[in-house]
Amino acid sequence: MAHYLVFLEQRGGCISKVSVDTWNRVQQQAAQEGESVSGFVGGPLKPTALGELYGNGTIYHAQDEALSLPSETLLCRILSALVAEEGCTGIVIGATAAGRRLAPYLAETLHASLLGGCAGGSLHSELCRRYIYSGLVLAAYRPEASIRIFLQGREQSRRSFFSTDRPHCVSFDASPFFVPHENLLIRSVTSGNSRKSIAESAIIVAGGRGMGGKDQFVLLEELASLLGGSVGASRSAVDEGWRPHSDQIGQTGKAVAPDLYIACGISGAVQHLAGLSSARTVVAVNSDPHAPVFDAADYGIVGDVREVIPAFIGAVKEVLQKK
Amino acid sequence: MNIAVCICQVPDLPSAVAVVDGSLDLSRVAWVMNPYDEYALEEALRLKERFPGSAVIALAAAPEAGKELLLKALAMGADRAVEVCSSTLQDSFQTAWVLAEAIGNIYGQELPDLVLCGRESLDLQNASVPAMLAGMLGMPFAGSVTALRADGESLEMEREGDDGLETLEALYPLVISAEKGLNIPRKTGIRQVMEARKKPLEIVQASALPDPLVRFAGAEPVSLKKACRFVETPSELAGLLYRGGFFKTAQE
Numbered sequence: 001m002a003h004y005l006v007f008l009e010q011r012g013g014c015i016s017k018v019s020v021d022t023w024n025r026v027q028q029q030a031a032q033e034g035e036s037v038s039g040f041v042g043g044p045l046k047p048t049a050l051g052e053l054y055g056n057g058t059i060y061h062a063q064d065e066a067l068s069l070p071s072e073t074l075l076c077r078i079l080s081a082l083v084a085e086e087g088c089t090g091i092v093i094g095a096t097a098a099g100r101r102l103a104p105y106l107a108e109t110l111h112a113s114l115l116g117g118c119a120g121g122s123l124h125s126e127l128c129r130r131y132i133y134s135g136l137v138l139a140a141y142r143p144e145a146s147i148r149i150f151l152q153g154r155e156q157s158r159r160s161f162f163s164t165d166r167p168h169c170v171s172f173d174a175s176p177f178f179v180p181h182e183n184l185l186i187r188s189v190t191s192g193n194s195r196k197s198i199a200e201s202a203i204i205v206a207g208g209r210g211m212g213g214k215d216q217f218v219l220l221e222e223l224a225s226l227l228g229g230s231v232g233a234s235r236s237a238v239d240e241g242w243r244p245h246s247d248q249i250g251q252t253g254k255a256v257a258p259d260l261y262i263a264c265g266i267s268g269a270v271q272h273l274a275g276l277s278s279a280r281t282v283v284a285v286n287s288d289p290h291a292p293v294f295d296a297a298d299y300g301i302v303g304d305v306r307e308v309i310p311a312f313i314g315a316v317k318e319v320l321q322k323k
Numbered sequence: 324m325n326i327a328v329c330i331c332q333v334p335d336l337p338s339a340v341a342v343v344d345g346s347l348d349l350s351r352v353a354w355v356m357n358p359y360d361e362y363a364l365e366e367a368l369r370l371k372e373r374f375p376g377s378a379v380i381a382l383a384a385a386p387e388a389g390k391e392l393l394l395k396a397l398a399m400g401a402d403r404a405v406e407v408c409s410s411t412l413q414d415s416f417q418t419a420w421v422l423a424e425a426i427g428n429i430y431g432q433e434l435p436d437l438v439l440c441g442r443e444s445l446d447l448q449n450a451s452v453p454a455m456l457a458g459m460l461g462m463p464f465a466g467s468v469t470a471l472r473a474d475g476e477s478l479e480m481e482r483e484g485d486d487g488l489e490t491l492e493a494l495y496p497l498v499i500s501a502e503k504g505l506n507i508p509r510k511t512g513i514r515q516v517m518e519a520r521k522k523p524l525e526i527v528q529a530s531a532l533p534d535p536l537v538r539f540a541g542a543e544p545v546s547l548k549k550a551c552r553f554v555e556t557p558s559e560l561a562g563l564l565y566r567g568g569f570f571k572t573a574q575e
Contacts, residue, residue, distance in 0.1 A: 101466040104451035108458035134337035139542040184463035184493040228572030315561035
């Protein structure tokens with residue numbers, strides 16, 4: 001019978017949103033099949049950190065400060081030992097930047113099949129179906145190894161899982177896994193002025209070349225903050241230097257999975273649309289009625305973003321006031 | 324400094340990839356060097372220019388023998404290019420294995436000081452080979468690096484983490500994967516292409532591969548098209564989205 005280990009990513013003493021979703025989803029799926037789940041989290045935690053985790057099983061917590069900013073090598077040593085000790089057949093990792101680096105390293109160490117970004121996200125499917133070639137091909141992959149590693153994004157987890165059960169947390173001694181001279185250390189993290197990561201946003205307002213300049217993004221900032229979302233950008237806007245690369249959505253940027261994506265002045269190159277395949281509803285604003293972005297949109301407005309967006313901000317405010 | 328750079332090629336336009344009876348048809352594809360690999364190679368060449376006596380070897384694992392990719396790497400400035408072919412390459416694990424073996428064959432017991440890779444290949448986007456290769460070579464792995472400062476003993480790097488900019492410190496040897504923003508790769512002209520033809524270029528067959536950990540089991544084409552409903556005014560759109568329940572996170 002399958003036994004899963006969920007890697008819980010810790011940020012500033014809290015469990016990352018992606019990890020919370022991942023844990024609860026695994027609990028739900030495992031409960032249906034009568035399977036068991038354990039978790040691991042490293043670094044000091046706030047007292048309320050595990051409050052959103054439901055279900056059964058044990059969460060191993062290593063308190064060491066060094067695990068707040070762990071290297072893949074260190075995490076890999078700890079997790080592979082836990083996998084061996086617990087006899088895990090599945091490891092589930094949230095598809096954050098850190099998770100995506102850890103998963104293949106761990107797969108190599110454990111000789112495990114890595115299944116990343118599977119559409120549907122079931123732990124019990126025989127095949128992993130995932131998009132390749134900029135989302136234009138859906139390919140199926142069959143895991144061949146006895147241990148599987150699942151790398152899962154947020155898009156597969158909108159339904160929240162509630163249970164009266166709570167996992168119990170036990171302290172984990174990570175000291176045997178530290179080595180005196182680590183060859184790679186993560187020294188510091190300079191917070192990106194606490195802006196919400198676009199990969200985790202439910203609403204994204206993104207701008208492209210049609211915005212006309214860096215200053216015009218103020219409009220999108222205003223709209224995003226009004227809606228409780230974040231601002232993204234197309235490759236051309238990033239290449240123009242209007243936005244940092246961390247805001248870029250698409251093939252050479254981030255794949256996003258918001259409920260609502262508002263594309264402003266983005267023509268819609270296939271490389272950009274590739275990053276949107278998991279967005280639920282897409283709105284496009286563009287002055288060119290033949291822009292390819294409209295082919296991938298649910299709603300469209302033809303017009304200059306510099307006129308449409310301020311008017312839209314006004315209309316949203318009006319609607320919210322009536323509420 | 325001995326630097327190995329792992330490169331691969333990807334379709335110039337993903338729309339040229341076709342699916343025929345559940346199999347991929349790549350016959351109409353024009354190939355280019357994976358853009359992330361260009362960042363890796365460019366960074367290697369800059370290190371070579373800074374540290375006299377350095378050598379850069381470009382390595383490729385490919386299902387089919389082809390010289391174009393290697394010639395491009397040599398034209399950019401690699402000293403030597405090696406391609407290992409295997410028609411049965413299935414997954415990232417086998418690809419990393421072929422590269423690790425090639426590095427072993429070329430460098431012997433003395434591993435290279437740095438192995439540079441692109442963050443991911445744009446075709447399959449697994450982003451797995453660099454980390455797997457690091458594991459196989461027994462080297463630490465610094466992934467998605469956007470800035471690199473090296474001296475003779477150590478390296479300082481930056482990358483965009485989930486929470487902001489991360490600073491890393493590492494000793495040699497190390498596997499690094501290059502993210503967009505690391506540098507702007509150089510262009511190559513006629514002269515560089517002519518010089519590339521005089522440089523050592525080898526194409527060899529892979530020895531027996533280990534079993535893949537993941538096996539390709541078919542494909543189907545996808546249409547990204549949706550039926551777009553055009554609305555006339557911003558207030559009509561605001562009303563539609565409000566009724567769709569999208570403004571729940573909005574400011575009160």
